[in-house]
Amino acid sequence: MLSAVRSQLLPVIRLYLLGLRLVLVQLFSRPFRLPVMPRQDGKVAIVTGGGRGIGYEVVRHMARLGAHVIIGGRDEQEGLEAIRRICEEDKEAKVEFMKLDLASVQSVRQFVRSFKERDLPLNILVNNAGVMLVPEGRTDDGFEQHFGVNYLGHFLLTWLLLDTLKDSGKCGYFSRVVNVSSSAHCVGEIRLNDLNSCQCYSAHAAYCHSKLAQLLFSSYLHQELQRGGSPLSSCAVDPGMVDTALYRHLWTPLSLAQSVIARLLFRTPAEGAASVLHAALSPDLEGECGGGYWANGRREMTTPPTFDPQLQLSLWETSLRLLGLD
Structure with missing residues (x-):
């Protein structure tokens, strides 16, 4: 009993102290x-969760620079409203919405099929969408929601788009995969025998x-791309604590004060998007320089498990197996 209570409370305490x-x-x-x-004319980008928050600001800025941006998201009405606002600011903006539910393997596969049928290049993939502290539940394919949406859905999306990303890159103009992560990874663990948190569930x-x-995925992918000489880089970005809807499932007392606290102490979505855009667009991060973990526009160190080659490989192989990928 005490062990179960400790397993529930420790992640909560660690996460809120970190926050x-x-x-x-x-x-x-x-x-x-x-x-x-620099201008991004002729480049194509996909931004998951680009209808609001950080994702919206990333889409808005890229479109302003001339990129053709595709918002991948679940909520079509939200996506179309985002497009309307962006096009009101810039009549020349090339922005569109495509249905993508990261909680469904079938939806991810359909999104990729529809995209590839258009024979477009893909220069930038921003894996931005996510869920945080949601009640216990499962995706359409039976995965725990945080693991399924934040990680596996983006893993599958990236895997299925790798060939297009590689074909679109070239020396001096690498394609880029940008994974929007969080400093919360510092208190995370990878339990390969319980990735779906069945033994003891804690949303935190x-x-x-x-x-x-x-x-782990972002780091391992970048190393594999370097070894293979592919004109594609992969990095992870921490946008900081940003005033978005992601925090609506906070512990109730904090949730009630969150809107006031967020306005006073959190960054705005545009400020959070700055580090993401830097990783996706900066000429200084070309090629091999594009890997690593970035926060507030600087490369940062992460926790030791992130650099564990055996853990990286084990998670990679386990993910391929869970998704039925060869």
């Missing part, structure tokens, strides 16, 4: 300001585990 530390750091530091980025722990899994 408190990050709020204090943000309070006494300036948010990263995105330098002027499940969220942290999924973000660590993202980092």
